[in-house]
Amino acid sequence: xxxxxxxxxxxxxxxxxxxxxxxxxxxxxxxxxxxxxxxxxxxxxxxxxxxxxxxxxxxxxxxxxxxxxxxxxxxxxxxxxxxxxxxxxxxxxxxxxxxxxxxxxxxxxxxxxxxxxxxxxxxxxxxxxxxxxxxxxxxxxxxxxxxxxxxxxxxxxxxxxxxxxxxxxxxxxxxxxxxxxxxxxxxxxxxxxxxxxxxxxxxxxxxxxxxxxxxxxxxxxxxxxxxxxxxxxxxxxxxxxxxxxxxxxxxxxxxxxxxxxxxxxxxxxxxxxxxxxxxxxxxxxxxxxxxxxxxxxxxxxxxxxxxxxxxxxxxxxxxxxxxxxxxxxxxxxxxxxxxxxxxxxxxxxxxxxxxxxx
Amino acid sequence: xxxxxxxxxxxxxxxxxxxxxxxxxxxxxxxxxxxxxxxxxxxxxxxxxxxxxxxxxxxxxxxxxxxxxxxxxxxxxxxxxxxxxxxxxxxxxxxxxxxxxxxxxxxxxxxxxxxxxxxxxxxxxxxxxxxxxxxxxxxxxxxxxxxxxxxxxxxxxxxxxxxxxxxxxxxxxxxxxxxxxxxxxxxxxxxxxxxxxxxxxxxxxxxxxxxxxxxxxxxxxxxxxxxxxxxxxxxxxxxxxxxxxxxxxxxxxxxxxxxxxxxxxxxxxxxxxxxxxxxxxxxxxxxxxxxxxxxxxxxxxxxxxxxxxxxxxxxxxxxxxxxxxxxxxxxxxxxxxxxxxxxxxxxxxxxxxxxxxxxxxxxxxxxxxxxxxxxxxxxxxxxxxxxxxxxxxxxxxxxxxxxxxxxxxxxxxxxxxxxxxxxxxxxxxxxxxxxxxxxxxxxxxxxxxxxxxxxxxxxxxxxxxxxxxxxxxxxxxxxxxxxxxxxxxxxxxxxxxxxxxxxxxxxxxxxxxxxxxxxxxxxxxxxxxxxxxxxxxxxxxxxxxxxxxxxxxxxxxxxxxxxxxxxxxx
Numbered sequence: 016x017x018x019x020x021x022x023x024x025x026x027x028x029x030x031x032x033x034x035x036x037x038x039x040x041x042x043x044x045x046x047x048x049x050x051x052x053x054x055x056x057x058x059x060x061x062x063x064x065x066x067x068x069x070x071x072x073x074x075x076x077x078x079x080x081x082x083x084x085x086x087x088x089x090x091x092x093x094x095x096x097x098x099x100x101x102x103x104x105x106x107x108x109x110x111x112x113x114x115x116x117x118x119x120x121x122x123x124x125x126x127x128x129x130x131x132x133x134x135x136x137x138x139x140x141x142x143x144x145x146x147x148x149x150x151x152x153x154x155x156x157x158x159x160x161x162x163x164x165x166x167x168x169x170x171x172x173x174x175x176x177x178x179x180x181x182x183x184x185x186x187x188x189x190x191x192x193x194x195x196x197x198x199x200x201x202x203x204x205x206x207x208x209x210x211x212x213x214x215x216x217x218x219x220x221x222x223x224x225x226x227x228x229x230x231x232x233x234x235x236x237x238x239x240x241x242x243x244x245x246x247x248x249x250x251x252x253x254x255x256x257x258x259x260x261x262x263x264x265x266x267x268x269x270x271x272x273x274x275x276x277x278x279x280x281x282x283x284x285x286x287x288x289x290x291x292x293x294x295x296x297x298x299x300x301x302x303x304x305x306x307x308x309x310x311x312x313x314x315x316x317x318x319x320x321x322x323x324x325x326x327x328x329x330x331x332x333x334x335x336x337x338x339x340x341x342x343x344x345x346x347x348x349x350x351x352x353x354x355x356x357x358x359x360x361x362x363x364x365x366x367x368x369x370x371x372x373x
Numbered sequence: 374x375x376x377x378x379x380x381x382x383x384x385x386x387x388x389x390x391x392x393x394x395x396x397x398x399x400x401x402x403x404x405x406x407x408x409x410x411x412x413x414x415x416x417x418x419x420x421x422x423x424x425x426x427x428x429x430x431x432x433x434x435x436x437x438x439x440x441x442x443x444x445x446x447x448x449x450x451x452x453x454x455x456x457x458x459x460x461x462x463x464x465x466x467x468x469x470x471x472x473x474x475x476x477x478x479x480x481x482x483x484x485x486x487x488x489x490x491x492x493x494x495x496x497x498x499x500x501x502x503x504x505x506x507x508x509x510x511x512x513x514x515x516x517x518x519x520x521x522x523x524x525x526x527x528x529x530x531x532x533x534x535x536x537x538x539x540x541x542x543x544x545x546x547x548x549x550x551x552x553x554x555x556x557x558x559x560x561x562x563x564x565x566x567x568x569x570x571x572x573x574x575x576x577x578x579x580x581x582x583x584x585x586x587x588x589x590x591x592x593x594x595x596x597x598x599x600x601x602x603x604x605x606x607x608x609x610x611x612x613x614x615x616x617x618x619x620x621x622x623x624x625x626x627x628x629x630x631x632x633x634x635x636x637x638x639x640x641x642x643x644x645x646x647x648x649x650x651x652x653x654x655x656x657x658x659x660x661x662x663x664x665x666x667x668x669x670x671x672x673x674x675x676x677x678x679x680x681x682x683x684x685x686x687x688x689x690x691x692x693x694x695x696x697x698x699x700x701x702x703x704x705x706x707x708x709x710x711x712x713x714x715x716x717x718x719x720x721x722x723x724x725x726x727x728x729x730x731x732x733x734x735x736x737x738x739x740x741x742x743x744x745x746x747x748x749x750x751x752x753x754x755x756x757x758x759x760x761x762x763x764x765x766x767x768x769x770x771x772x773x774x775x776x777x778x779x780x781x782x783x784x785x786x787x788x789x790x791x792x793x794x795x796x797x798x799x800x801x802x803x804x805x806x807x808x809x810x811x812x813x814x815x816x817x818x819x820x821x822x823x824x825x826x827x828x829x830x831x832x833x834x835x836x837x838x839x840x841x842x843x844x845x846x847x848x849x850x851x852x853x854x855x856x857x858x859x860x861x862x863x864x865x866x867x868x869x870x871x872x873x874x875x876x877x878x879x880x881x882x883x884x885x886x887x888x889x890x891x892x893x894x895x896x897x898x899x900x901x902x903x904x905x906x907x908x909x910x911x912x913x914x915x916x917x918x919x920x921x922x923x924x925x926x927x928x929x930x931x932x933x934x935x936x937x938x939x940x941x942x943x
Contacts, residue, residue, distance in 0.1 A: 068838055088841045095842040101835035105857040114853075115843030166843065 019044040019202050020065065020170060024074035027060050027226075034060045036226045038074070042204060047196050049205045051213040052223035053249070058206045059174055061223070065204065066172050067091050078170075089118075094163030094171040098178055100155045102147040108134075108158050109143045115166040133161040136195065153184040160192070170202045177212065189216050210250045214238060222246050244288050244370045253290040254338050260369065264310065265289050270335070273310040276367035286372040293328065293341040295366030299359045300350055313338070313360045317352055331358050392847045400756040400768055403749060407771040409796065410815045414786030415643075415778055421789060422640045426633030433632065441637040451634075454621040455641060458602050461533055461617060462645070465540035465601035470594045472541065473548035476690055479683035481556040482564070482582070483675040486684075492553070494691040496546045497698055500919040502876040502893040504606030505912055506539035508900060509697040511611060512704055517711050519700075532615040539607035542697055544600040545690075548593040555589025555660055561672065574679075588663065592656035599649035603642065603779035605879035610900055618642040619781050619879065626785065626883070636789070639782040650777035698916065705909035720906035721914075725899065727890035732914050735892040738806055738813075739874035746814040746821055747866040751859055753818075754825025755851065759837065769822075776819035780880030783816055788883045804886035812884060813874045821866050828862040829855075864930040868923050875919050 020042040027035040035057040042048050050058035063069040065076060067088035076083045083091055102111050109130045116126045134140050137157040147155055156176055163171055176192075177185045193216040196203045207213050213220050214234040222229045222237060222245075230242045241247035248255070258267040260282050265274040276289065304312060315333035327347040329340040340360060342350075352358060425436035445451045476495060480488050498506070513520045514530040521528075530538075563585055567577040583590075605619040612620060618638055626635035675683070704710050708717045723729055753772055757765050775783070791802045802808040832855065840850035856863075878893050885894050892915050899908035 066838075066842060068841075088838070089844045089846065091842075092844070093842065095839065097835040097839060099833050099835050101833060101839040103836065103839075103854055103858075105860075114840070114845070118844030118849065162839075162843070 019046070019079065020204075021077045022061075022065075022074065023077070025061070025064060025071055025076060026073040027057070027064060027069060028072040033226050035064070038228060040221065040228070040231065042202060045200045045202055047193065047203045047205065047216060047218045049207060049213040049217040049220045050223055051207060051210060051220050051250075053208055055225075056223040057226040058208075058221075058223050062172050062174055062204060062206045065170075066093060066095055092166065092168055094166070094168035096156070096159050096163050096171065096173040096176045098175040100147070100152075100159045100179075102155055102158055102162070104147050106146075107143070108139065108145050108147070108150070111147070111158060112162045112165050115162065119166050121166075129165055133165055136164070137161045137191075152180050153188055156180065156188060157191075160195070164199070164201070168201070170204065171196075173203060173205045175206055175208070178207070178209070185212070192216065214250070222249065224249070241290075241368065244290070247290045247368060247370070251292060252339060253292055254296075255288055255290050256336070257286070257288050257372070259286050260284065265367075265369075272313075274362060274364075274367065275308045275310055276364045276369070278367070278369045282369060282371055287369045288372060289367050289369050291362055291366045291368075293339040294326070295363060296338070296340045297361040297363070298329075298340065298342055298346075298350060298352075299361045300352065300357075302359075304359070304361065307361050308364065311362045311364060313362065315358050315360060317354055317356050317358050319354055320347070329358070331360060333360075395847065396756060396760045396762055399752055400760070400762050400764065403753050403756070404764065404768050404771060406749075407768075407775075407815065407818070409798075410787075410811050411775055411778070411783070411818075412771065413795075414783065414790045417790045418636045418639050418643075418782060418786045421632065422636040424633075426631075428631065428633070431630045431632070441633045445634065445637050445641065451621070451638075454616045454618050454638070457533065457615060458617040458619070458642070459645070461536045461540060461608070462598050462602035464537045465544065466594050466598045468537070468541045469544050469548050469597045469601075470552075470590060472690065473545055473593060474552050474590060475683075476545075476687055477549055477552035477556050478582075479687045480553060482561060482672060483680060483683050484672055485675070485680055485687060491687050491691055494694060495549050497694050498543055498546050499872060500876065500916050500923075501698060501701075501912060502606055502878050502896055502915060503543045503604050504610045504878065504897055504900065505701055506542040506697055507535065507607040507611035508905070508909065508912065509700045510535055510539060512700050512710060512905070519711065522711065531611055531613040535611035536608050536615065536617070539611055540597075540601040540604060542694065543604065543607060544597045545694065547600060548597050551593040551596065551657075552586070552589055555586045555593075559585045559589075559663060565673075574676075585663065586660075588656045588660035592653050592660055595649045595653035595656060599646055599653065599777075602649070603646050603781065603879065605781050605882065606897060609897065619779065622781055622785065623882065632789065635785060639779075639785055642779055643782055646779050646782075647777045654773065701909045702913045702916075705906060705913045707906070710905060717906075720910040723895070723907055723911065725890070725895055725907075726887070727895070729914075731890040731895045732892045732911075732918065734806070734890060735875055735915070736918060738810055738891070739871045741810050742813045742874040743867045743871040745810070746817065746870040747863055749814065750818060750821030750866060751825045751856075751863055753822050754829050755855060757822070758826045758829035759832075759834075759855070760847075769826075772822040773819050775815055775817070778816075780816055780877060781882070783812060784880050784883035787812055804888055806889050809881050809884050809889060809891070812880055813877060814870070816877070816880045817870060817873045820869065824862055824866060824869075825859070828859055832858050861930055864926055868926050871922055871926075872919055875915055 022038050022040040025035065025038040026033055038061060050061060052058045060069060064071050065083075067083070067086060067090075071084050078091070103114065106114070112130050112133055113126050116129060121129070130143070131140075134143055137160055139154060139157055139161070142150055142154060142158070147158065150158065159176070173192075177188055180188065189212055192203075205213075205217070214237065217234055219231060220234055220237050221231045224245050230237060230246050232240075237246065237250055241250060244255070247253050256265070256267060256272075258265045258272075260278055261284060263275055265272070265276055265287070274289070278287075299307070299312065313333045315331040315338065318330045318332050318337065320327050320329045322344070325344060326341045327344050329342065329347075331338045331340055338360065421433055422441055423437055423439060424433045425438045426432070426441065427434045476491075479485050480492060510530055512518055514526070514528070515521065518530070520526060563581050564577050567581045568574075572580065602617075603619060605623065608615070608617045609620045609623065616624070618641060622635050622638045622642065625631040625638065705720050706716055706718065707713070708715045708719070721729075723731075725731070727734065753768070756762065757769050757772070787808060791799055791808060793799065802811070836854060836858070837850050840854045845853065876893055878897055881891060882894060882897070885891055892911055896908050896911045896915070899905075899911060
């Protein structure tokens with residue numbers, strides 16, 4: 016069986032309410048899969064069911080054809096990395112790493128060589144005899160990773176492993192985790208609420224919301240082709256408007272807009288939500304707009320702009336609505352616009368995504 | 374990865390079952406232990422208090438009756454003990470709470486110096502039996518007291534006033550600890566915010582400081598009330614003719630063999646003590662909910678006048694608390710206090726049954742109590758907080774109740790049940806050291822369990838999950854992870870149990886026998902016989918033993934200093 020780990024109709028009930036409902040998921044051998052969603056979406060519960068810390072109310076989890084439901088965490092032999100690191104504070108780094116090896120009765124010399132090997136992998140050779148409290152957060156999380164990897168698990172489960180760290184270390188460490196995963200070929204299931212983190216390291220992303228899966232796909236598709244309004248909103252940012260599709264255009268009740276856009280013909284005359292990402296919108300001040308559909312051009316006033324480094328986020332007031340527009344910083348500078356200035360926006364038809372309201 | 378055989382899976386499954394079984398077994402045994410040694414003896418007292426008694430046969434002759442209670446409440450002399458108890462408890466509560474609050478306020482909210490020293494000095498009363506205060510007061514202010522004679526004072530320390538002062542001195546550290554915790558846990562930035570909004574110091578104190586710490590204050594007050602109303606040592610020494618409920622129980626049972634009145638008064642004492650305990654418990658919960666985990670800001674320099682006032686106040690209290698102890702120590706080395714001021718060590722040659730050996734008996738009993746009690750309460754806390762079996766709630770309830778039961782009532786319950794053929798336990802318990810050991814363990818089970826639970830709460834669940842995911846079973850994760858992480862709290866429980874066991878009087882006064890003599894009981898007997906030199910000597914020895922033992926244990930527990938390294942990696 017090519018699939019490492021299979022979740023079939025998995026649900027978890029706490030009392031009468033479902034924390035996770037009917038999850039179907041196949042995790043491939045050697046894959047880096049991320050469960051992404053806001054707090055309370057069921058991602059951690061799902062991970063804990065895979066780990067064996069939560070019982071499964073309905074459905075089955077199988078690993079290489081073997082049902083895991085009734086096995087204890089010890090028997091599943093998955094490596095786990097916790098958000099709080101959960102390093103044993105009374106043990107040195109080497110003792111922490113050795114713990115799992117001792118539990119599985121590795122011989123002494125093998126334990127020693129494995130400790131050194133892992134410290135090399137995570138780049139902490141000098142911290143071998145230190146206690147966790149003597150290490151920085153980033154170093155502690157590396158020890159936690161080494162400890163989880165030590166007994167050669169086929170699957171590593173990571174529960175928001177980086178959320179307690181500073182932004183800079185977080186970015187650095189997530190790249191390291193990814194490299195390690197590729198190098199060791201180990202399957203990783205990673206839980207995070209940080210969409211940027213999820214998109215940047217995953218082979219596939221599972222977007223979860225209120226206990227159910229919204230979409231499973233490779234990062235680029237999650238971003239470009241969100242399958243639901245929820246995903247479009249949660250991943251990246253988007254401008255939304257509601258209306259009805261008619262003759263290739265979006266009409267909004269009581270408003271003059273008639274956006275031309277591309278959509279699935281089956282949605283004709285149906286109420287929809289349309290979304291367009293801020294970076295798809297163009298600022299067309301002083302640009303020849305004759306080739307553009309006049310229905311897709313909006314005139315507004317720049318309320319405020321925020322410098323975000325590579326890009327500038329503009330908030331443009333078009334009278335009854337505020338629109339987010341992202342432009343490259345160098346382009347923004349060239350346009351020479353400032354707060355309060357008139358801005359012309361072009362919303363290209365192919366930039367829209369539509370979601371049926373039915 | 375190789376496929377796991379069916380047999381292996383069955384084997385693993387059995388292991389899981391046996392682990393669950395182990396938790397049930399240990400938790401169940403602790404529950405049964407508490408039922409036999411707490412619930413049943415106390416329940417038995419309730420039963421006996423409504424059982425017909427024959428004062429000729431000195432025995433309960435069966436038959437349900439309210440006669441005992443009617444007897445009690447129809448005799449004005451009897452009813453007086455209830456008034457007395459309430460009177461001294463109320464005043465002790467008021468004085469102790471105010472003094473302890475001011476002391477704790479000085480330690481937490483002002484910049485007076487030597488705070489650590491003051492804190493530890495405030496704890497001194499804990500190391501002595503609760504009759505030392507009365508002994509010291511009599512030595513200083515009694516009709517033949519040092520200060521009475523020196524300044525020709527004309528007052529009467531015996532009776533209600535003496536008891537109240539003794540109880541204040543005795544319960545001071547208990548209240549102080551609670552108030553100290555509350556005051557240091559409630560965010561003092563609230564005070565700063567009020568000050569920055571223009572509130573003068575006094576307004577801030579009454580509008581912010583007091584309201585934010587009120588639950589801690591109530592909880593301390595309830596505890597003091599409980600301590601004062603159940604105390605036996607101080608009232609019996611300094612009360613003279615002023616009888617309170619606890620001394621009345623003792624006199625009825627030991628003096629007159631009136632077990633009917635003994636059990637009845639025990640039930641009457643149980644009521645206010647239970648109420649006070651429940652209030653204390655309720656307010657402690659409320660108070661904990663207000664605790665902020667934010668880092669504490671530096672206290673701004675206190676105004677000179679305020680600082681001077683708190684310095685003088687704190688050192689006065691400290692001086693008094695140390696003097697209580699000091700007077701007794703000094704007294705033990707004089708031939709006859711007030712009459713013959715020549716130095717002697719003769720008081721240390723005890724002419725009592727057991728001689729100096731009583732100290733040794735107290736010591737080894739306390740050592741067993743300390744180790745067994747701490748282990749039991751730690752396991753109990755672990756099972757209740759981390760393992761949560763289906764009976765976790767009832768087990769928790771059973772574990773917190775002992776603190777509500779006055780030691781004297783529990784002790785009476787023990788002799789009344791274990792002098793019968795109840796469960797055939799009389800052979801191993803009646804008149805033996807074992808009954809004392811079990812009694813002291815049970816009587817102090819509450820604090821041990823609560824501190825264990827709160828410590829278990831502080832251990833992140835993921836700690837044990839990490840151990841589990843790495844292949845450790847319950848026993849191994851307990852031994853290798855949970856126990857080491859509990860080492861410090863375990864040792865402080867050991868110290869607590871040892872201290873309580875060395876100084877307790879009321880719990881064990883009914884349990885000593887010709888075979889088992891305890892040091893704290895020897896102090897009370899010597900003092901009652903007017904042998905004030907030897908009683909002071911014995912009290913001094915108890916204090917010395919407790920101090921040395923605590924010192925050694927503290928040395929053991931000392932935490933390794935962990936240096937924070939400069940991080941170059943990130």
